[in-house]
Amino acid sequence: MKLLQVRKGQFVYYNNELHKVYSVKPMFRKSVHLYRLKDMRQILTSAGEIQLCKPKHMDSFIFYGHRYTIDKDKTPEKGDYILIIKPAPDFLDRYSLNEVEKVDKVEDGNIVTTRDNGVKHHEYVTMVPGKLEGSIDIAYFDRNMVSEEQLQVDESPSLLIESDSHIKPSVGDIYLDYETGTRFMIVALTEKEIICGHGPRLSFSELINEERYTPIYREEEDF
Secondary structure, three states, X not given: OEOOOOOOOOEEEEOOEEEEXXXXXXXXXXXXXXXXXXXXXXXXXXXXHOEEEOOOOOEEEEEOOEXXXXXXXXXXXXXXXXXXXXXXXXXXXXXXXXXXEEEEEEEXXXXXXXXOOEEOHHHEEEEEEOOOOOOEEXXXXXXXHOOHHHHHHHOOHXXXXXXXXHHOOOOOOEEEEOOXXXXXXXXXXXXXXXXXXXXXXXXXXXXXXOOOEEEEXXXXXXX
């Protein structure tokens, strides 16, 4: 389905792969800013080059090197990911359509995420790790066009290249360190390291360890 009107948060296909619309800038020729979901690489394109995808129950896709299946019936637990499909944020919450958030607390089906967003039970579906039996692969528009070698690479987070700019955070981003409970801002970047406001230096591979660190504010999200 070709898009007549593009809006932030939509899942779309570009070059056969699943992307998410990050922002739309109508005044530019390439007005649509995308993130490729499998590795978060940024793409600039136009509406005529993308096709809409509406994720649904039992759809399976790759998010940053890991495969997940959407399950609307599963109640998430602390540490799980949710996909927000019907956003209705309160005044102080910061999330939008098809936002992926990590669960910090579950209260009667309502969620508090690691970014301090309160998400109500009817706003989200759970992202279950792996490909469940009976699920439909939506990571590619046409899976037959993807080689077996590429399929393996796409689902191997260890093969994401540290030096690629698409995985680098930005100065001003704020992260939470689960181990210490510390929130810190990135104050500088080198080719290989992130310099944190409270002193430590981290490699890019350390920062993308989702068991230890999670972003709670991204500077680019204020586009």
